Amino acid sequence: MRKDTFIQRKNYSIEFKRQAVSLILVDMQPVRLVSKQLEVHENTLYRWVAEYEQYLVIFLNSFIVSDSLSSS
Template identity: 40%
Template sequence: MKRYDNSFKEQAVRLVTEQGKSVSIVAKDIGIHENTLYKWIDQYKTHKENAFPGSGNLRPEDEELRKLKKRVADLEMENELLKKVTAIFAKDRK
């Protein structure tokens, strides 16, 4: 699968959105499938400058969501551990 850098994607999108060229012509000229270009256009319209964060990178809002999910999972694990420890101490007091 061929990978395209952010600049390439943005330029292709701008040919359609700013210069008014048709998706089919731009896609054919640059050697990609029309659906790929439509996907890039949708991503660009939705996320603007963060549309194409690059391989292995996340958009800022996605990175924040990932961190929050990890924090929730950590807190849930700590909570379960505390419940077990509390149960153990409750047994020892009897």
């Protein structure tokens, strides 16, 4: 008889994600180390870093566009 099991997806707060990304990008800790310390899969951390970098590019682009519009 087989018992169905479901893996429950963990939900992390925005602040937790921000701190994890900061450890990697600001403190320059290896993803593998942060993964072990925080018990978060390495691929999840790589995704968070990519999302942060994408958000940063969008933010900077919008800032540059608004700055160029105001100086025209």
